[in-house]
Amino acid sequence: MLVRAKHAVLSLARRAGYEILKQSDPRLSAIRSQAPACAAEITLDAALDALRDHAGNERFAARILDTVLRLAVEPHHNSLFWGDRLLTLDKSAAFRSDPRFAAAMKGVSSDTGATQYASPDGISWRLNTLVWAARTALHTPGDFVECGVYKGDMSWVVTELVDLADAGRTFYLYDTYEGFSPQYSSEDDFPLAPQFFHIAHRGYNSPELYDSVRNRFSEKPYVKVIKGVVPDILREIAPDRISFLHIDMNSPAPEVGALELLFERVSPGGVVILDDYGWFLHTKQKDADDRFMSDHGHEILELPTGQGLLIKHDPCLGRETLGPGRIVAEQTPSDTRPVSAAPDDQQWKIVLRPLDPLVDESQLEVQAPVTMESIQRLLSSAAYNDIIRPYFSDYPAMSLMYHNCRAFIYGLVRMCKPERVAEIGTYFAGTTEVFARALWENGRGVVYTTDPFGAERGPAVIRQWPAALQEIVRFSADDSMWFLNRVGRSDELFDIILVDGNHEYESASFDLSAAAKIMRPGGVIIMDNAEQTGPFEASRQFLAENPEWRELGTCIADFDPSNPFALPRSSIPETSFIVLQAPFAFTIGSKLRAWGDKAVPSAPQSPGFILKLPLQRCSGRLHFQAIYRGFSGDVRTAEELKKHGSIMIALNNEERTIEYQFDEPMISEVFAKSYPHCHHTFEVELFWQADTGSGPLTLAGIPRPK
Ligand SMILES: C[S@@+](CC[C@H](N)C(=O)[O-])C[C@H]1O[C@@H](n2cnc3c(N)ncnc32)[C@H](O)[C@@H]1O
Numbered sequence: 001m002l003v004r005a006k007h008a009v010l011s012l013a014r015r016a017g018y019e020i021l022k023q024s025d026p027r028l029s030a031i032r033s034q035a036p037a038c039a040a041e042i043t044l045d046a047a048l049d050a051l052r053d054h055a056g057n058e059r060f061a062a063r064i065l066d067t068v069l070r071l072a073v074e075p076h077h078n079s080l081f082w083g084d085r086l087l088t089l090d091k092s093a094a095f096r097s098d099p100r101f102a103a104a105m106k107g108v109s110s111d112t113g114a115t116q117y118a119s120p121d122g123i124s125w126r127l128n129t130l131v132w133a134a135r136t137a138l139h140t141p142g143d144f145v146e147c148g149v150y151k152g153d154m155s156w157v158v159t160e161l162v163d164l165a166d167a168g169r170t171f172y173l174y175d176t177y178e179g180f181s182p183q184y185s186s187e188d189d190f191p192l193a194p195q196f197f198h199i200a201h202r203g204y205n206s207p208e209l210y211d212s213v214r215n216r217f218s219e220k221p222y223v224k225v226i227k228g229v230v231p232d233i234l235r236e237i238a239p240d241r242i243s244f245l246h247i248d249m250n251s252p253a254p255e256v257g258a259l260e261l262l263f264e265r266v267s268p269g270g271v272v273i274l275d276d277y278g279w280f281l282h283t284k285q286k287d288a289d290d291r292f293m294s295d296h297g298h299e300i301l302e303l304p305t306g307q308g309l310l311i312k313h314d315p316c317l318g319r320e321t322l323g324p325g326r327i328v329a330e331q332t333p334s335d336t337r338p339v340s341a342a343p344d345d346q347q348w349k350i351v352l353r354p355l356d357p358l359v360d361e362s363q364l365e366v367q368a369p370v371t372m373e374s375i376q377r378l379l380s381s382a383a384y385n386d387i388i389r390p391y392f393s394d395y396p397a398m399s400l401m402y403h404n405c406r407a408f409i410y411g412l413v414r415m416c417k418p419e420r421v422a423e424i425g426t427y428f429a430g431t432t433e434v435f436a437r438a439l440w441e442n443g444r445g446v447v448y449t450t451d452p453f454g455a456e457r458g459p460a461v462i463r464q465w466p467a468a469l470q471e472i473v474r475f476s477a478d479d480s481m482w483f484l485n486r487v488g489r490s491d492e493l494f495d496i497i498l499v500d501g502n503h504e505y506e507s508a509s510f511d512l513s514a515a516a517k518i519m520r521p522g523g524v525i526i527m528d529n530a531e532q533t534g535p536f537e538a539s540r541q542f543l544a545e546n547p548e549w550r551e552l553g554t555c556i557a558d559f560d561p562s563n564p565f566a567l568p569r570s571s572i573p574e575t576s577f578i579v580l581q582a583p584f585a586f587t588i589g590s591k592l593r594a595w596g597d598k599a600v601p602s603a604p605q606s607p608g609f610i611l612k613l614p615l616q617r618c619s620g621r622l623h624f625q626a627i628y629r630g631f632s633g634d635v636r637t638a639e640e641l642k643k644h645g646s647i648m649i650a651l652n653n654e655e656r657t658i659e660y661q662f663d664e665p666m667i668s669e670v671f672a673k674s675y676p677h678c679h680h681t682f683e684v685e686l687f688w689q690a691d692t693g694s695g696p697l698t699l700a701g702i703p704r705p706k
Pocket of ligand 1: 155181251
């Protein structure tokens with residue numbers, strides 16, 4: 001055994017050390033002359049001495065190692081990976097045999113600057129980590145971000161191997177494209193090698209870099225190449241939701257600055273990769289990243305590639321009350337059946353009743369908009385009491401809602417046949433399912449539902465539903481502010497919105513006000529948990545400030561200051577709902593009114609707006625402020641054009657359409673410079689100055705651009 005080992009080392013030393021050094025080092029001639037005439041006679045110790053002598057020089061040491069690996073190590077192993085200062089033996093490193101990966105690798109440089117080694121596999125393992133991260137991120141909502149792009153090699157490989165266009169994801173690439181920013185980075189970032197700062201800065205700071213990266217990605221329109229200093233630029237342009245975040249700026253302050261702004265936007269399940277995290281040269285970066293993540297309840301995994309890896313977890317998972325076990329363990333009525341779940345849905349397995357019609361339309365009064373009276377008739381109907389309530393009283397408990405609440409929601413949806421319904425707070429989609437079943441039976445309508453903590457469980461539950469129900473649901477893992485903002489940008493209004501998200505006063509109040517803005521006239525907002533102070537007080541204040549809204553019930557009117565916490569309190573008996581109804585028309589009274597900017601087709605100019613006034617009697621002056629906004633494709637150029645004015649209006653039991661023409665159109669420079677890479681929005685804000693004795697002005701709809 002010893003002899004065999006000795007022979008192996010001897011031959012290794014001979015071939016690797018002696019032979020190579022012979023070719024590369026002029027000093028070798030000296031060794032040669034001293035060395036025995038025949039190499040075979042060299043002793044092991046002499047060979048090792050020769051190696052040790054020459055390994056004193058970093059460059060030679062590297063050559064010795066490269067050669068030893070190639071000639072003496074690799075032949076005795078199934079595989080050897082050697083690149084980017086990462087050496088593995090007998091690992092599959094299977095990505096190397098993927099032809100698509102190999103083709104993508106050809107488009108990039110594998111040079112990390114650490115070039116004294118041959119590094120035949122280059123940075124391919126790092127790139128493979130990124131490709132894996134990108135593929136994983138596609139299972140989570142959000143866009144892709146890279147901070148620190150340089151020539152765009154890493155992002156290039158990601159875009160070559162992961163179909164972001166098909167997934168509808170945008171990839172934001174941020175860099176100064178001029179090297180480090182003096183404001184955030186300095187020699188102090190690299191206590192082990194301050195000179196690295198200057199060397200790297202010189203390397204990154206090339207005048208053509210920005211244009212060459214733009215050109216490189218010009219055929220990939222979903223890639224946005226953004227020039228600016230991180231973190232500052234992120235305050236101006238950044239996606240609201242992120243599923244893939246790659247940070248590679250080689251400097252602690254901007255890296256942590258990026259995390260401070262972006263980490264909260266990373267969806268649960270989203271992947272964060274911190275390049276260079278484990279490299280000694282970047283210890284300050286590692287310390288800063290570790291501190292940040294520990295403050296945010298996360299831990300970074302150091303990979304052998306030197307990257308740091310982290311998958312953002314759902315802050316709510318693991319909390320007892322939201323765990324799936326509790327739900328599934330609830331009593332299962334006899335007529336429910338377990339649904340076979342997709343393998344990855346096992347954790348969220350639910351029980352579900354077959355999708356059968358419950359109540360025939362002829363058994364219900366169909367009426368929209370609803371009234372107090374029609375609701376009362378529903379609640380006292382035979383269909384409601386004999387079929388709907390019993391059905392929901394033993395329904396699988398996939399929601400936190402009391403069964404009478406679910407019965408009421410089902411009855412309401414069947415009764416008013418809505419087109420668009422929204423729900424804030426999906427939880428386990430139990431109430432969403434009730435909405436969807438009723439809409440399915442109606443034969444029309446869609447339910448939008450959102451839950452910032454539901455990125456994983458929402459889709460996992462909904463995937464288990466019959467296809468016909470799934471088609472009716474649009475789930476997103478957004479918080480209510482982003483969700484209501486997003487759905488509010490479309491011109492479409494909602495018939496019913498259930499507000500059941502964060503029940504603190506401030507959140508409930510925001511959700512209610514923002515939902516009110518996108519309701520169809522006569523539409524209904526349901527505030528859940530009337531017994532809680534937040535939703536109740538939010539509703540009470542909302543009605544006080546918006547007298548044109550009304551409660552379909554009397555719990556707010558019945559509020560008794562001498563007994564403010566008296567229960568039960570709700571609009572609908574035996575539910576926890578406050579039901580609020582939007583006015584039947586858009587009225588403008590004593591408040592400034594705005595409906596938010598709506599996307600409009602890009603056009604060179606905005607000539608005016610159209611206002612439809614239904615039959616009414618009123619007179620006064622209508623003041624307006626029209627705003628036309630233009631944004632270039634990369635959002636770096638923005639313009640805001642405004643016109644003020646007023647219109648005298650006198651209607652004597654008549655209707656009118658006003659086509660208002662501005663004295664001069666608002667002309668868009670963004671359109672002139674950037675079309676077709678631009679987008680525009682338009683809004684008209686109004687104030688009604690009523691003549692003495694006149695009431696408010698009523699609009700048939702919000703003002704539209706001409
Ligand atoms: C290591 S390179 C990025 C390599 C890149 N990920 C790739 O695929 O090859 C680091 C980059 O970070 C950029 N950078 C450094 N500090 C920055 C800051 N504060 N804001 C924006 N970019 C910065 C540099 O200009 C440089 O291009």
